[in-house]
Amino acid sequence: xxxxxSLALYVGLVVAAYSVVALAVGxxxxxxxxxxxxxxGVIATLLSTTLASFSLLYLLVKGDFSVGYVAEYSSRGLxxxxxxxxxxxxxxxxxxxxxxxLTAYATAVIIAGTRAASATGAGAIGAAGRTRPETAAQAVLxxxxxxxxxxxxxxxxxxxxxxxxxxxxxxxxxxxGQGLNPLLENPGMVIHPVATYLGYxxxxxxxxxxxxxxxxxxxxxxxxxRAAWVRLTRKWTLSAWLFLSIGILTGMxxxxxxxxxxxxxxxxxxxxxxxxxxxxxxxxxxxxxxxxRKGLLKFWNLSLVTATFxxxxxxxxxxxxxxxxxxxxFGDRQMGLYFLGFLSFVVVGTVGLxxxxxxxxxxxxxxxxxxxxxxxxxxxxxxxxxxxFVVFWGTIFPVVTRNLLGREVAVGPGFYNRLSLxxxxxxxxxxxxxxxxxxxxxxxxxxRDNFLVxxxxxxxxxxxxxxxxxxxxxxxxxxxGAVFVGVTVVLEFARGAMVRARSHGExxxxxxxxxxxxxxRRYGGYLVHLSVALIAVGITGSSVYKVEATQTLNxxxxxxxxAYTVTYQKLDMREAPNHPGVVEVFAETAVSxxxxxxxxxxxxxxxxxxxxxxxxxxxxxxxxxxxxYVILAGRDEGMAATFKVMVNPLVAWIWIxxxxxxxxxxFALWPQARQAAATEYGTLRRNFAVAGAGAxxxxxxxxxxxxxx
Amino acid sequence: MNKRTRIAIGVAVIFVALGxxxxxxxxxxxxxxLTVGEIKAKGASMIGRSVRVTGKLDGxxxxxxxxxxxxxxxxxxxAAGGSRVSAVYHGIRPDGMDDGRDxxxxxxxxxxxxxxxxxxxxxxxxxYEAQPAGGK
Numbered sequence: 001x002x003x004x005x006s007l008a009l010y011v012g013l014v015v016a017a018y019s020v021v022a023l024a025v026g027x028x029x030x031x032x033x034x035x036x037x038x039x040x041g042v043i044a045t046l047l048s049t050t051l052a053s054f055s056l057l058y059l060l061v062k063g064d065f066s067v068g069y070v071a072e073y074s075s076r077g078l079x080x081x082x083x084x085x086x087x088x089x090x091x092x093x094x095x096x097x098x099x100x101x102l103t104a105y106a107t108a109v110i111i112a113g114t115r116a117a118s119a120t121g122a123g124a125i126g127a128a129g130r131t132r133p134e135t136a137a138q139a140v141l142x143x144x145x146x147x148x149x150x151x152x153x154x155x156x157x158x159x160x161x162x163x164x165x166x167x168x169x170x171x172x173x174x175x176x177g178q179g180l181n182p183l184l185e186n187p188g189m190v191i192h193p194v195a196t197y198l199g200y201x202x203x204x205x206x207x208x209x210x211x212x213x214x215x216x217x218x219x220x221x222x223x224x225x226r227a228a229w230v231r232l233t234r235k236w237t238l239s240a241w242l243f244l245s246i247g248i249l250t251g252m253x254x255x256x257x258x259x260x261x262x263x264x265x266x267x268x269x270x271x272x273x274x275x276x277x278x279x280x281x282x283x284x285x286x287x288x289x290x291x292x293r294k295g296l297l298k299f300w301n302l303s304l305v306t307a308t309f310x311x312x313x314x315x316x317x318x319x320x321x322x323x324x325x326x327x328x329x330f331g332d333r334q335m336g337l338y339f340l341g342f343l344s345f346v347v348v349g350t351v352g353l354x355x356x357x358x359x360x361x362x363x364x365x366x367x368x369x370x371x372x373x374x375x376x377x378x379x380x381x382x383x384x385x386x387x388x389f390v391v392f393w394g395t396i397f398p399v400v401t402r403n404l405l406g407r408e409v410a411v412g413p414g415f416y417n418r419l420s421l422x423x424x425x426x427x428x429x430x431x432x433x434x435x436x437x438x439x440x441x442x443x444x445x446x447x448r449d450n451f452l453v454x455x456x457x458x459x460x461x462x463x464x465x466x467x468x469x470x471x472x473x474x475x476x477x478x479x480x481g482a483v484f485v486g487v488t489v490v491l492e493f494a495r496g497a498m499v500r501a502r503s504h505g506e507x508x509x510x511x512x513x514x515x516x517x518x519x520x521r522r523y524g525g526y527l528v529h530l531s532v533a534l535i536a537v538g539i540t541g542s543s544v545y546k547v548e549a550t551q552t553l554n555x556x557x558x559x560x561x562x563a564y565t566v567t568y569q570k571l572d573m574r575e576a577p578n579h580p581g582v583v584e585v586f587a588e589t590a591v592s593x594x595x596x597x598x599x600x601x602x603x604x605x606x607x608x609x610x611x612x613x614x615x616x617x618x619x620x621x622x623x624x625x626x627x628x629y630v631i632l633a634g635r636d637e638g639m640a641a642t643f644k645v646m647v648n649p650l651v652a653w654i655w656i657x658x659x660x661x662x663x664x665x666x667f668a669l670w671p672q673a674r675q676a677a678a679t680e681y682g683t684l685r686r687n688f689a690v691a692g693a694g695a696x697x698x699x700x701x702x703x704x705x706x707x708x709x
Numbered sequence: 710m711n712k713r714t715r716i717a718i719g720v721a722v723i724f725v726a727l728g729x730x731x732x733x734x735x736x737x738x739x740x741x742x743l744t745v746g747e748i749k750a751k752g753a754s755m756i757g758r759s760v761r762v763t764g765k766l767d768g769x770x771x772x773x774x775x776x777x778x779x780x781x782x783x784x785x786x787x788a789a790g791g792s793r794v795s796a797v798y799h800g801i802r803p804d805g806m807d808d809g810r811d812x813x814x815x816x817x818x819x820x821x822x823x824x825x826x827x828x829x830x831x832x833x834x835x836x837y838e839a840q841p842a843g844g845k
Contacts, residue, residue, distance in 0.1 A: 261803070397739075415738040
């Protein structure tokens with residue numbers, strides 16, 4: 001079985017390399033048969049990665065400890081569920097997962113291309129009158145994009161057959177595997193890596209389409225196809241962003257409930273590795289709209305999509321190597337060189353391509369006014385990319401100083417917190433402002449109509465908060481910012497529903513439903529902005545107003561934290577449910593407030609048969625206003641036990657905001673009802689007309705407020 | 710001055726402000742990242758400066774005072790002739806502090822020669838790939 005997996009990887013490498021060449025040659029020569037063969041190669045590559053992945057899964061579940069990877073991450077006693085998740089617990093396996101997803105995406109892209117081609121006829125892209133220009137562009141771009149995706153696969157195949165071999169055998173076969181680290185035995189740890197990788201890998205698709213558009217040259221129809229890459233990849237980009245968001249949020253949740261330090265974000269390099277591409281990806285989602293609607297920021301979008309892709313590769317490297325984990329450890333040097341080589345190759349290649357094709361990425365028109373959606377998007381992009389840069393710089397700072405100064409200097413959470421505070425606040429306020437500022441040119445009157453109420457609401461809130469001595473001031477500013485965004489979004493839903501109810505004679509609820517489902521992108525986007533405000537509330541509340549106490553208690557004694565009293569009742573032990581062989585010691589503790597008992601919690605220590613150190617399982621009394629977070633730190637002489645108790649205000653709003661973010665993004669991604677889609681298609685055709693002719697004035701009559709997103 | 714230039718200036722201003730924040734942020738929160746051997750070698754010059762120190766936990770030295778909530782332990786550096794630093798941490802013991810595990814501590818060296826720990830980072834072996842044998 002390991003030989004089969006290994007063989008599948010070698011075959012995959014050859015087939016993937018072949019498909020790159022076949023697609024490149026076939027597309028350049030315009031030879032349909034060679035392209036068809038390359039297409040077969042793409043699908044065959046997916047088959048081989050699937051075979052390799054199933055081999056590894058099989059070995060993990062079966063527990064073939066002659067394979068090094070299996071011995072390291074699986075064990076006999078592990079529940080099958082976690083045996084499967086051991087697939088991505090280590091370096092080799094997670095690189096295989098990356099590759100598997102990438103080849104699946106490449107196959108999806110090439111199939112979409114084939115479908116589009118058969119709908120268009122023999123590549124007749126000029127015939128935009130009969131087929132939708134989008135379909136025609138898809139037919140032209142998809143096979144090209146698939147070629148680029150396959151080229152990326154070649155890199156990962158190379159890693160998997162040279163430096164990170166998942167199927168390598170051990171010289172001595174151990175009796176049992178080491179098993180998963182207990183910290184990873186959490187349902188969150190099953191979702192988190194997969195979601196993060198779905199996001200990471202997903203950004204490769206828009207990148208590949210961007211390159212495809214850039215390499216089209218001057219063949220007939222190239223102009224239209226080039227203008228379409230942003231639109232064609234909108235769903236890919238948005239889904240990748242959604243998965244990455246889910247990955248980050250589940251990671252935070254896991255850290256909060258599992259790591260037992262009461263926080264959810266530590267500015268750890270591994271966390272930063274997922275945040276940085278998320279920030280640039282967020283910028284891309286916004287700036288892509290500028291290109292889609294107005295033909296602006298083409299060069300910027302190309303840079304952003306490239307940067308985001310590079311950052312996902314960088315993030316994969318960071319999380320799966322030792323480069324930042326310890327002082328003076330250079331980690332897996334060979335792996336590092338491979339990644340560095342690949343990153344440099346992509347940078348040089350893309351920059352070269354951009355220089356060669358710079359004429360094709362000039363903007364269709366300049367930005368028209370200072371107060372417009374264009375400039376507000378530009379500002380949000382600058383801030384998001386600036387934040388990404390700050391986090392990136394802090395993350396690689398030890399590596400930079402190690403190489404330049406010969407000694408390692410790190411920056412702590414203080415650095416990130418100080419910087420992310422002003423940037424985060426500015427981004428929050430923009431999340432309220434941006435959606436409602438009109439394209440092209442906004443008037444003061446437009447601003448007043450849209451923002452007077454939210455602005456006054458935020459001001460009143462801030463004033464009251466300050467009068468009631470809520471401190472620090474920046475926290476009040478953050479909450480007021482969230483109020484501003486919240487009121488803006490709610491008002492926009494209400495206003496839209498009222499207008500529609502009046503004009504269509506519908507009841508307001510039905511009007512709201514129709515309004516939103518016919519403008520999914522717009523209202524989905526509003527929901528995501530609202531979710532950002534909720535998350536900001538949660539982050540502000542929990543980081544500013546957290547209180548904690550640590551004390552050693554005897555049974556019957558209690559400790560006070562904030563308004564809460566935690567009483568230690570008794571200590572007991574049992575075999576952990578669902579986990580034979582694991583013994584847990586738990587302390588029954590009653591949580592009360594003003595003399596009224598709210599709950600009895602059982603924080604624990606778990607003792608694993610093959611590990612020296614116990615693991616801590618915290619107990620949390622969750623609530624909308626605050627979480628009471630109880631840690632059993634250890635047992636002392638007799639029945640005495642040490643407890644650390646934290647009251648974390650408003651944490652729940654991070655998770656609620658997270659759910660809303662997922663819902664909002666999903667809402668925006670869901671296919672639009674037909675009638676509305678036709679309208680969008682009209683917009684697209686107009687834009688193509690503009691892109692094609694170059695001289696047609698901007699779509700008339702859509703200047704103020706009409707078309708916010 | 711046309712619009713394009715002005716917008717470019719606006720963007721540049723934001724970036725300069727950001728650069729300033731980054732620069733001062735680094736200056737204020739930069740901490741040296743040292744091994745136990747290095748901090749010992751630097752001696753008194755490191756007293757009172759905020760540093761991160763990495764070393765191996767000596768499990769036998771680990772002591773816990775439940776009434777005062779104080780955890781004391783030694784980190785050693787086998788690569789530097791077994792030099793050691795005694796650390797004092799006012800807080801609870803994090804998971805994974807096994808004998809011989811690589812630990813990173815953040816804090817300051819006091820003039821008594823012990824290390825006042827603000828933060829303990831236990832390296833999670835599954836989060837990062839383990840060093841291959843003899844890889845250092």
